[in-house]
Amino acid sequence: MTLDDVPALARGCAILGTGGGGDVETGTLTAVRAIDEYGEVPLIPLSEVPDDSLVLPLSGIGAPTVAHEMLMSGEEPLLIRDEVERILGRPVAAVMACEIGGSNGVGPVGWAARLGLPLVDADGMGRAFPEVQMVSMYVAGRPVNLVVLADVQGNVTTVRPIDGLWSERISRAVCIASGASALMADYVLTGAQARGAVIEGTVSKALAIGHAVQEGADPLGSLCATLDASVLITGKVIDVERRTGGGFVRGSLVIDGTGDDRGRLLRVEIQNENLIALEDGRARACVPDLITVVDAQTAGAISTESLRYGQRVAVLSWPCDPIWRTERGLATAGPRAFGYDIDYTPVEELNHG
């Protein structure tokens, strides 16, 4: 990964962020600075990580609004790597994104550069999700027995939680004590443990998406082809509702169809990310499938925070990784995990033809 790759990666991560995952500007700044200072980052397939070496999944935790203003010191990846190697007695071979969607998909390039390590072409979501247990490693049954956090001051905290919910509760408290922003490693796995428990190829996919949007005369068509996405509606944002509470942004937006979609209304419900798209009371797409609102002209992603009345947009939806369609995947991040009393139907069945 070179400096030139960062903008394309950022565009792709924003699309995969389905409205959330944090502002990609923060991750972009981290990546650009670190590559500039420490050099390029090799992107390697998981197969190149030795069975007994460690993959270090890193992500920022905290309020995006804070991370946007209080940049990291740059030393956090070193503090975490040293602590993880000391605890587990094995070398860290590569960095991985926990969450490819949004800022946490771009930041790992910078953290890997700082460590002089390669980045694994994989992540734990294939998208963004609002809660920490919503990762493929959890769905695959890997225990969350170690969380290491480092903050901008240099404090390092290691949590050995009894389960994912306690992991979230204690890590969140540590993060808040540190000023609502910290770098975190969780689900540290050996190469052998990571195989089958992470979603491979997602960094390459984000790069491909970023390039598809940028090149050619028809960004939206190019993006849909790359994603194999359905266009749920093209139209105008006529209502946006957002409220911040309990650590999340919740809300909804309504799009009034234009052109061929005139006369139709689509409503998208949000918890950090876009969760469900409804038309005439019926789901047109829902989690864990991806729903992204993009600018109708540029096909650039519009984040939850940037939604405004009057924007001309297209709403796209495309299939999630198969791990999310397993029974445990749906229990973790299907519509009922977010409080919607509906059964999951794949987006391609809801929008065939």
Next chain:
Amino acid sequence: MTLDDVPALARGCAILGTGGGGDVETGTLTAVRAIDEYGEVPLIPLSEVPDDSLVLPLSGIGAPTVAHEMLMSGEEPLLIRDEVERILGRPVAAVMACEIGGSNGVGPVGWAARLGLPLVDADGMGRAFPEVQMVSMYVAGRPVNLVVLADVQGNVTTVRPIDGLWSERISRAVCIASGASALMADYVLTGAQARGAVIEGTVSKALAIGHAVQEGADPLGSLCATLDASVLITGKVIDVERRTGGGFVRGSLVIDGTGDDRGRLLRVEIQNENLIALEDGRARACVPDLITVVDAQTAGAISTESLRYGQRVAVLSWPCDPIWRTERGLATAGPRAFGYDIDYTPVEELNHG
């Protein structure tokens, strides 16, 4: 330490707790149960701990009001000992009280019994204090580079703070996330590092206080003689204010003098412990000197949680350990460390004659 020693130790620790340090009933229950199940605990001088073995200072952290209702699981000392030995690669030779005052002076007997280890005749305060950096090891310049917390659920959190204030901030946040109660080891030292950095003889002192209160016809006189304490006032509690928040109990009480003290009012301000005694706007005693409210008849300590309107009490004050009167000691736990804009004056100077 046998089962028979526990009640005297508890009475002494309650007196040294200056109102806080947790209700000694909790520590007493812990000690009695563990001695009953795991046997007696040898009390050893620090000189018996080998130079390169570890002393494990243990204390409960959290709101005393919570610890009183949510008992520990009993496994917390094992979780902490194992984590400490794994991190430092040395055996733990003995348990020590971090804080001899209150429940945390009695609990270590039980935690030592559970671990099958001796208890060192020393602690880190010679009393109780509300914040974790307020220990003699900090005043003596020992680095607080490791804090290990275990909670009743079984979560184990290890903090490597950059200093004592961050240690307090992060440990407190973890404790609150765990339900406002946890067992904690901090300032884990080798025998060599502990020498000169802890207050020796304080377990024996608590036992002597406990016996002084119990024996003889004049408990209050006997207690004052043992402590070399001044009686600040004898009277009736006419006002008690208490609120729990941010992990502490804060408040104040007012005593209306009776007998020779008729017409006088003494106000005691509290942050878990009694911090300052004021009369007519002037300090009669203040931290780090000890201020304890005792029952006027039995000379038994009255904890912050047990204060009630109408109680007949005496308020005693006596000198702290000399380490607290050093410049660094006062900076750590003098009146300004608690937000009082007054200079420290030793209690014996404020109440001479």
